[in-house]
Amino acid sequence: MAHxxxxxxxxxxxxxxxxxxxxxxxxxxxxxxxARASACSAGVAVVREGYVHEVRTWLIRPPDNEYxxxxxxxxxxxxxxxxxxxTLSEVWPEMSxxxxxxxLVAHNAAFDMGVLRASLATGGMxxxxxxxxxxxxxxxxxxxxxxxxxxxxxxxxxxxxxxHHEAGSDAATAxxxxxxxxxxxxxxxxxxxxxxxxxxxRHLSEFGQTIRPSGFQPDVGAIPESGxxxxxxxxxxxxxxxxxxxxxxxxxxxxxxxxxxISRAADYLVVGVQDPEKVKDGVRSSKMIKAAALAxxxxxxxxxxxxxxxxxLAA
Numbered sequence: 001m002a003h004x005x006x007x008x009x010x011x012x013x014x015x016x017x018x019x020x021x022x023x024x025x026x027x028x029x030x031x032x033x034x035a036r037a038s039a040c041s042a043g044v045a046v047v048r049e050g051y052v053h054e055v056r057t058w059l060i061r062p063p064d065n066e067y068x069x070x071x072x073x074x075x076x077x078x079x080x081x082x083x084x085x086x087t088l089s090e091v092w093p094e095m096s097x098x099x100x101x102x103x104l105v106a107h108n109a110a111f112d113m114g115v116l117r118a119s120l121a122t123g124g125m126x127x128x129x130x131x132x133x134x135x136x137x138x139x140x141x142x143x144x145x146x147x148x149x150x151x152x153x154x155x156x157x158x159x160x161x162x163x164h165h166e167a168g169s170d171a172a173t174a175x176x177x178x179x180x181x182x183x184x185x186x187x188x189x190x191x192x193x194x195x196x197x198x199x200x201x202r203h204l205s206e207f208g209q210t211i212r213p214s215g216f217q218p219d220v221g222a223i224p225e226s227g228x229x230x231x232x233x234x235x236x237x238x239x240x241x242x243x244x245x246x247x248x249x250x251x252x253x254x255x256x257x258x259x260x261x262i263s264r265a266a267d268y269l270v271v272g273v274q275d276p277e278k279v280k281d282g283v284r285s286s287k288m289i290k291a292a293a294l295a296x297x298x299x300x301x302x303x304x305x306x307x308x309x310x311x312x313l314a315a
Contacts, residue, residue, distance in 0.1 A: 005143060009158035013176065015183030017050030024190040025102045026135075026175035028167045029115040030075045032062035032082075036111075036118035039088045040067070040077050043167030044098055045175040052175050056098055057168035061085040063122060075165040088116075089123025096128060103190055103201065105178040107151040107170070109134035113204045130204040133194045135177040141197050142184050228312045230255035233265050237287040238272030240306050250313055262290045264299045270309045 025046045032040040040062050045055045061082045072078055106112040109132050117127045139149050146157070152164040155173050158180075163169035178190055185193035191201050224230060234251045235258070236244060247270070248258040262269065269291045280286050288303065295301045304312070 005146065005154070005157040006159045008143060009154075009160070009180055012180035012183040015186070016179035016181070017183070019182060019186070019188050020049045021179045021182035021188055021190075021193075022048040022050060022053075023102060023188075024105060024175075024178060025099050026105045026171045026178060027099070027112055027116075027132075028106060028170040028174065029112050029119075030071075030077060030165060030167050031115060032065075032067040032071055032077070034068065034071075035063075036114045037122040038062040038066070038071075039115050039119040040071075040082055041075065041167040042088070042091065042095060043169070043171035044095060045168070045171040046098070046102070047175045047179060050179055052172045055168045055172050056095075057166075058091050058095065059085040060088050060091055060119075087123050088119040089125045092120060092125065092128075099130075104130055104132040105135050105174055105190060106132060107135045107174045107177070109136070109202070113202075117204065127204060131191070131201050132204060133178075133190055133199070133201055135174050135181065137199060138181050138194065138197055139177060141199060142181060224255055227254055229268075232256045232267040234258050234268045234270060235260070235262055235266050235287060235291075236270050236272065237285045238274045240270070240272040242306070242310075247309075254313055262287045262294070262301075264294055264301075266291070266294075266299075266301050268309075269301060269303045270306060271303055272306055 025044055028043045029039050030041040032038040039060045041057065041059055043055065043057045046053050059077070059082050061084075065079050065083055067077075067079050113130075113132060120127055136149055136151075139146075139154060143154075146154075148154075151170060151173055152162055154160075154177065155162040155164075160173055160176055162173040178193075181197065182188065182190060182193040185196035187193040187196050194201050229251055232255075234256050236247060240247055242250075251258050259266065269287060271285075271288060274283070274285055274288075276282075280289055284292070291301045291303060
């Protein structure tokens with residue numbers, strides 16, 4: 001029986017390769033400053049049949065080609081190296097084509113997805129729709145009791161070679177962790193592995209980082225046998241005081257299910273503050289308009305304010 005991390009990772013990688021785990025890519029960004037919109041390097045590693053099939057890296061010019069000495073000390077990239085490089089907005093079409101709509105993994109994925117979203121926004125581009133998982137969070141769930149779950153520490157303890165803070169190498173290492181996690185879960189595809197481990201895929205879009213509703217699971221010991229949200233479908237619209245992730249988790253813990261679109265299957269539409277630039281008739285969002293039309297046609301959809309939603313959860 002394997003007791004140390006190296007043995008566990010070796011066996012998990014072997015299992016993932018035997019399964020032919022693949023169909024996903026890993027991504028990593030380095031930044032020039034503390035700002036999320038300052039990507040200066042990116043790496044993507046594609047996984048096929050249990051192995052890292054191809055790795056690509058890009059040097060990226062951050063805004064005004066500005067760097068902090070602290071960041072240079074971390075990754076060794078300097079302004080001279082990126083003075084003539086394209087911006088992330090210019091590089092993204094090539095990166096996106098390489099990812100080719102595969103689900104992504106990243107280590108500390110919230111950081112990398114935040115860099116992608118902010119850097120594209122700075123370049124005037126909308127955020128792509130991507131499904132992703134965090135190998136840091138998955139590793140914490142699977143290999144409990146480690147002193148550190150940083151990528152270089154996991155790699156060192158697991159016998160993996162990594163040139164830490166070189167974006168391509170970090171992406172390739174995260175990709176190998178993804179294969180190993182598929183092996184632990186006994187699943188060929190990363191979304192199935194994430195679900196089997198007890199976590200959920202996340203989704204990046206122009207609206208930010210959210211949890212994929214189809215993979216959302218309760219994180220409490222037991223859900224109530226009765227209550228206003230047991231077996232109900234909830235949709236959100238507008239800006240909430242709660243984060244969408246926290247609100248969706250509360251619904252799951254109350255026995256409900258979250259969807260992103262309004263249909264006759266929806267039971268509640270929780271209405272937050274509406275963006276005046278996005279409302280369709282000067283007052284209501286498209287979800288509110290559709291819910292009203294369905295309700296007029298007999299669908300049992302109820303619109304709630306966020307305050308009412310929170311009070312019902314506490315009832």
